[in-house]
Amino acid sequence: MQIYNSMTNKKEEFVPISPGEIKMYACGPTVYNFIHVGNGRQIVAFDVIRRYLEYRGYNVKFVQNFTDVDDKIINRAKEEGITSEEVAKKYIEEYFTDAHGLGVRDATVHPKATETIGEIIEMVSILVEKGHAYEVNGDVYFRAHSYPQYGGLSKLPLEDLEAGARVDVNDIKESPADFALWKAAKPGEPYWESPWGKGRPGWHIECSAMSVKHLGKTIDIHGGGQDLTFPHHENEIAQSECANGCKFVNYWVHNGFLSVDNVKMSKSLGNFTLIRDAAAAYGYETLRMFLISAHYRSPLNYSEDSLIQAKAALDRLYTAKTNLEFLIKNGEDGSDNGKKELDVYRDKFIEAMDDDFNTADAIGALFEMVRKINTMTAEQPTKALAMACYDRLMELADILGILSAKAEEESLDEKVEAMIQARQEARKAKNFAEADRIRDELKAMNIILEDTPQGVKWKKA
Numbered sequence: 257m258q259i260y261n262s263m264t265n266k267k268e269e270f271v272p273i274s275p276g277e278i279k280m281y282a283c284g285p286t287v288y289n290f291i292h293v294g295n296g297r298q299i300v301a302f303d304v305i306r307r308y309l310e311y312r313g314y315n316v317k318f319v320q321n322f323t324d325v326d327d328k329i330i331n332r333a334k335e336e337g338i339t340s341e342e343v344a345k346k347y348i349e350e351y352f353t354d355a356h357g358l359g360v361r362d363a364t365v366h367p368k369a370t371e372t373i374g375e376i377i378e379m380v381s382i383l384v385e386k387g388h389a390y391e392v393n394g395d396v397y398f399r400a401h402s403y404p405q406y407g408g409l410s411k412l413p414l415e416d417l418e419a420g421a422r423v424d425v426n427d428i429k430e431s432p433a434d435f436a437l438w439k440a441a442k443p444g445e446p447y448w449e450s451p452w453g454k455g456r457p458g459w460h461i462e463c464s465a466m467s468v469k470h471l472g473k474t475i476d477i478h479g480g481g482q483d484l485t486f487p488h489h490e491n492e493i494a495q496s497e498c499a500n501g502c503k504f505v506n507y508w509v510h511n512g513f514l515s516v517d518n519v520k521m522s523k524s525l526g527n528f529t530l531i532r533d534a535a536a537a538y539g540y541e542t543l544r545m546f547l548i549s550a551h552y553r554s555p556l557n558y559s560e561d562s563l564i565q566a567k568a569a570l571d572r573l574y575t576a577k578t579n580l581e582f583l584i585k586n587g588e589d590g591s592d593n594g595k596k597e598l599d600v601y602r603d604k605f606i607e608a609m610d611d612d613f614n615t616a617d618a619i620g621a622l623f624e625m626v627r628k629i630n631t632m633t634a635e636q637p638t639k640a641l642a643m644a645c646y647d648r649l650m651e652l653a654d655i656l657g658i659l660s661a662k663a664e665e666e667s668l669d670e671k672v673e674a675m676i677q678a679r680q681e682a683r684k685a686k687n688f689a690e691a692d693r694i695r696d697e698l699k700a701m702n703i704i705l706e707d708t709p710q711g712v713k714w715k716k717a
Contacts (some may be wrong), residue, residue, distance in 0.1 A: 257312070281319045289328075291530050306611065325370055380438050380457075384439065388499070478508060484510070515557050602682070604624070703715075
């Protein structure tokens, strides 16, 4: 299996620290608002990576945090007239609504910054003791110059980073590139007692402390969106390796930007679409299909046409699924001869996913398999073959997190079931006028019927 490592800018053979086990961390949201589709790309990308690693037999311990104390949360609390804690609780709940809608499985652990204050203070204290950090008026800063490899992930020399920071140079810092580990409390803000007085953690130190608490000092995979490469992940590496005295992460994984008219989608630019709103228009699963339609590192442009294409692709897969479910129930008795012919498509799927989780090529292999399934089951409509095809289809679809909705047949109400049965009885009695009338009434309800040798099939228009 090959994984593209953002630290080396090349694909590398994946070798986990412990055979059969993987420690993976993905930076989660700052919970002050609903998440937008750009956030959703990262969340879905790491969900697929985790699913595939588990499919390949690894025991994955996956940590995704919540930043639940931050300037943005404090400002939102003032706007809404509630506490920061209430803001965080509200938007964590809203996050799970959207994440579950997208078919994203809960992480093994979802730690919060406010639950990790003790570990954060301990890590900052170690950095101060080792001379990597210093305190000024209750603030604690990391000395960027104390870590010779600083800039290794972003490929930016420290001198360039300092030059870029001079516009906002803070006179109390020793260097413009130094960053906050601990912030002195301001009036009205939440705070915790510390060796440096009342205050709260900086953003970067949170992830380092949560990672070591739940996964240990060195982990296999860490990542997030490309925008986190600098400064967030760069700072995580520096403070973690200086505090722990060992390598922090073996493989850095970053997903590409989601853009609108070729401009990165972000809240700061105001060009974002909330997942909640996109799902209301197209459905959560369509949105997921869109988000996995390109390789996770490739740019992806959000548009109505893209979502329409994703829905059409998903509909084709659901048609295959429902056709197989129909044959499993109504097909002929017989063998599952030919099921081995599907192995070539599974192998192509695995080959694509082994190549840095290439979902675009994996989806291509899935559609090739569906075309083969359609041909095979048309020629041999047996229950056994349909079941074998169904199992293989769902095996691969589950890795991508799609085709998880219940069969539409289950959602038909008793009235529609009775109408279909009445139409069948009218046909047996050769009352074709009545049968056609019922068929037209069902059509008006967006229920389309298809008569086959195995019985009546239906679908929603």
